[in-house]
Amino acid sequence: xxxxxxxxxxxxxxxxxxxxxxxxxxxxxxxxxxxxxxxxxxxxxxxxxxxxxxxxxxxxxxxxxxxxxxxxxxxxxxxxxxxxxxxxxxxxxxxxxxxxxxxxxxxxxxxxxxxxxxxxxxxxxxxxxxxxxxxxxxxxxxxxxxxxxxxxxxxxxxxxxxxxxxxxxxxxxxxxxxxxxxxxxxxxxxxxxxxxxxxxxxxxxxxxxxxxxxxxxxxxxxxxxxxxxxxxxxxxxxxxxxxxxxxxxxxxxxxxxxxxxxxxxxxxxxxxxxxxxxxxxxxxxxxxxxxxxxxxxxxxxxxxxxxxxxxx
Numbered sequence: 001x002x003x004x005x006x007x008x009x010x011x012x013x014x015x016x017x018x019x020x021x022x023x024x025x026x027x028x029x030x031x032x033x034x035x036x037x038x039x040x041x042x043x044x045x046x047x048x049x050x051x052x053x054x055x056x057x058x059x060x061x062x063x064x065x066x067x068x069x070x071x072x073x074x075x076x077x078x079x080x081x082x083x084x085x086x087x088x089x090x091x092x093x094x095x096x097x098x099x100x101x102x103x104x105x106x107x108x109x110x111x112x113x114x115x116x117x118x119x120x121x122x123x124x125x126x127x128x129x130x131x132x133x134x135x136x137x138x139x140x141x142x143x144x145x146x147x148x149x150x151x152x153x154x155x156x157x158x159x160x161x162x163x164x165x166x167x168x169x170x171x172x173x174x175x176x177x178x179x180x181x182x183x184x185x186x187x188x189x190x191x192x193x194x195x196x197x198x199x200x201x202x203x204x205x206x207x208x209x210x211x212x213x214x215x216x217x218x219x220x221x222x223x224x225x226x227x228x229x230x231x232x233x234x235x236x237x238x239x240x241x242x243x244x245x246x247x248x249x250x251x252x253x254x255x256x257x258x259x260x261x262x263x264x265x266x267x268x269x270x271x272x273x274x275x276x277x278x279x280x281x282x283x284x285x286x287x288x289x290x291x292x293x294x295x296x297x298x299x300x301x302x303x304x305x306x307x308x309x310x311x312x
Contacts, residue, residue, distance in 0.1 A: 042148060043087055045080075045113075046141025047095040048133045049104065055133035057141045058083075065141050068134030081111050094144040096120045097158045105160050116144065119156040161269050169266040175240040176309075182233040185226050192219060205230040267309045284310045 041061040048055040054076045059065040071079060084091055093108055093115040108115040123139035124131060146154035161169075190200035196219065203209055205227045213220060241259065248258035265271075274280050281287040289300040304311065 041087070041089055043083065043089065043091045044141050044144045044148060045091065045093040046137040046139070046144060047093055047104070048137040048140070049095050049098055049100055050133070051100070054104075055137045057134065057137040059141050059145055062145075065138050068137050070133075077107055077111070080108060080113060084111055084113060090114065092116070092144055092148050094118060094140050094147075094155065096140070102160050102166075106163075116147070116155055117158045117160055118143075119158055121156065159269070159273070165266070165269045169269075171240060172244055172263050172266060172309075175237060175244065178233050178237050178240070182230055182237065185230050185233075189223050189226060192222065207231070264310050267307060286311065 044059045046057045046059075046065070052072070054071050054073065055068050056071060056076065057065045057068050080091075080093075091113045093113050095104065095115070095117060097117050097119060102117060105115045105117050118140075123136050125139070143154050186203070186205060189204050190202075193200045193204075193215070196216075198215065198219075201209060201213065204213060204223065210223070210227055213223075215223070244262045245258040248262045252258060252261055268283075274283070278287070283306055285304040285306040286302050289303045291298045291300070
């Protein structure tokens with residue numbers, strides 16, 4: 001009997017009747033949720049990822065999230081496999097993108113668990129200035145619950161690249177790291193010269209330039225410790241450059257070099273996932289920023305939210 005039926009029957013708002021109303025209303029919400037999500041209960045997992053362990057918060061259906069649990073990596077996968085086998089229904093999981101890559105997403109997908117990877121974000125929505133692994137996992141779990149129920153804006157999803165795409169883009173990223181290391185060592189040598197009142201020499205580590213350096217013996221000896229490393233780095237950089245340029249298409253648009261073309265293609269991965277030009281601009285961070293409120297409208301420079309590798 002609902003609240004209207006109770007009042008129509010001439011029953012007053014006694015404590016027993018109020019409890020019946022409250023129970024009926026809660027049951028109606030659960031019934032409505034089950035009506036839109038028929039079948040077995042959905043299980044949602046919010047995962048806070050660390051190097052040695054995972055902190056997991058689970059939610060069954062529309063119930064409150066369970067207390068956080070801490071697992072070692074292998075123990076978590078075994079627990080997830082048993083949970084999938086026991087429940088027999090759909091299981092969804094989510095974790096923030098981090099330096100540990102997408103291995104966890106692929107492992108959960110192999111178990112039949114739909115795993116989403118999202119952009120790192122501030123999870124303390126109430127600004128309580130309290131942050132723990134359990135609270136982060138719970139916040140992710142609640143966001144996933146809204147996402148599964150149809151609110152696609154609840155999660156800022158990250159596209160998970162294939163293993164082949166990751167292997168291809170690792171080549172130009174390693175070249176980028178080697179170039180950075182070479183610049184750092186070269187700058188250290190120039191800094192040593194400047195600190196002792198000597199005019200710095202560009203590319204001092206190259207063989208002919210190094211042989212012609214007019215430096216005190218002790219300084220040349222110190223620079224000689226770095227020169228072989230710089231020569232080896234240059235050799236590796238040159239080999240990777242040739243390898244990347246060989247993979248470029250022979251027909252390039254005007255103003256776009258072979259190296260830039262390969263880097264952009266491998267960072268994007270699959271161009272067909274974009275429906276229109278606006279999505280390309282948004283993904284690459286080449287769309288203008290905006291701050292508007294009331295009668296005030298301010299448009300700033302491009303957002304540059306994506307990796308700088310796609311903006312040569």
